Amino acid sequence: MRRFRGFVDAVLRPEGHVVAVGEPRAGRTDLISGLRRVLDPRSTSARPDPLDVHRPLPAPDADDGDELTEVEVTLIELDDAVAQELDDRLELIDPATGLPADETRADDAVMGLRLCYRLRFDPASETAEHWVEYPKTGLRAPRAAAAASRRSVPALDLRTGRQ
Secondary structure (H helix, E strand, C coil): CCCCCEECCCCCCCCCCCCCCCCCCCHHCCCCCHHHHHHCCCCCCCCCCCHHEECCCCCCCCCCCHEEEEEEEEEECCHHHHHHHHHHHEECCCCCCCCCCCHHHHHHCCEEEEEEEEEEEEEECCCCEEEEEEECCEEEHHHHHHHHHHHHHCCCCCCCCCC
């Protein structure tokens, strides 16, 4: 997570099942909201939420990359049917870091999928745009295609019981 809600820059590498616990205002809701932005196929169908942008806002003369709010998720050990459907978006991942594998460590790499939610907020006009992309290609997927492929990645919302 980078510049998302209460997180300036955070990297989490959970394994297996995870339970988020902590003091009030520790960031549990922000963490879950970030994951939802990446994995929920409906997350980019509504307007971007300006509250998702970390405060204070970047300086007006900041580099373009400093304006982006990002939440990236790497998934490995995908079901065979999911891997087949998303084959053109899979890449070799270093399981220790969740990042693309260095060619020198390709023997330890596994096939995985990276998804990234990006939000760009313009404070001058108070407008925002958001999208989900596959960092392997660097291209924004059309909303319908992104939603269809994200539906194939099994994620369960425990509050609603919906997948």
